């Protein structure tokens with residue numbers, strides 16, 4: 001039965017467009033698309049890629065600029081030390097300057113401007129340090145067992161603390177209050193309870 005309707009009946013093979021070898025292959029996920037991706041970038045795509053690339057260059061250059069200017073880098077020196085030697089130093093420091101105890105931990109008030117020891121070990125930072133506002137101290141930090149992370153809150157100072165290395169961090173507390181230290185490097189089953197404390201005394205600004 002003949003019909004003049006073009007939508008009626010089987011495909012004729014005539015008409016515009018590339019030849020199809022069947023509709024199944026067109027939609028198959030097993031076959032690669034026919035170079036549809038091989039088209040030039042659109043104007044929007046080109047614009048955003050340029051912006052992203054230029055921004056990358058700005059940030060990359062900025063790393064070096066920010067390292068040189070401003071207070072982005074905390075001055076820090078490090079030396080080798082035997083964990084046992086460090087533990088002995090801490091012991092002597094606590095014996096000399098302990099003024100009390102707080103939740104079982106020794107509270108130490110070293111003289112202003114002195115060297116101050118802070119030991120990280122599973123699972124505490126000891127001792128509790130009581131410092132004076134606007135005085136500069138050298139904080140001597142090390143670990144006597146595994147790697148820890150020293151994170152001073154809420155000022156967000158962060159340091160790696162590795163056994164065998166002594167880190168010397170110069171600090172000048174500029175506000176009074178209690179500043180908890182938390183360990184931010186997983187160090188064992190008690191990691192989540194590993195804390196310490198720095199108390200800063202002095203007149204409020």
Ligand SMILES: [Cu+2]
Nearest residue numbers: 183185187191
């Ligand atoms: Cu830890």
